[in-house]
Amino acid sequence: MAKFLIQATYTPEGTKGLLKEGASGRGAAVDQVVSDLGGRVEALYFAFGEDDIVIIVDLPDPVSMAAISLTVKASGALHTRATPLLTLDEIDEAARRPVSFRAPGT
Template sequence: MPKFLIQATYTAEGTQGLLREGASGRRAAVEQVVSGLGGTVEAVYFAFGEHDIVLIVDFPDPVAMAAVSLAVKASGALHTRATPLLGLDEVDEAVRRQVSFRAPGAPGPAGA
């Protein structure tokens, strides 16, 4: 299952909801949303600084992650960023794949 790192910052309205529900209440809400789309929650951490909450979740496909992202952003309670995470095997597979790429301004093949 694809794994995602989600970083979120609460708006004032979202922070008020957190104060009412507590961290446990928000984790339960996250687990309900994620499991409802066939995913699992690996980790939930609250943080200081730019992001208020950091999650690692697994979804059956990227479309499920997009659906959650759209619903959460539409609520106006959080600003989020989802980053796909790759395992070691996936990166090893990427390394083995041939990619034909020419950097901008780099010379092309002879005679081109």
């Protein structure tokens, strides 16, 4: 499974929908979208400030996250960004992989 942090901001139209439907309704909608793709919602919080909602999801693969992102953005109700989250073991594995790199100018 691939884990992602999703941060989103409602557009004015999306906010009207949230006010009409309530947070529980939106939470159920998020659960449905994620579970339909074989994933699960680990955490969902509403916030105020730069982001209106923060979600952590486990999905089968990055393509599933891309599918969700494209569909949600096409709705025009939210501006979203998704950040892949890596475990300590994944970073340890990455640190052990040899990478041939030369910095500019060296």
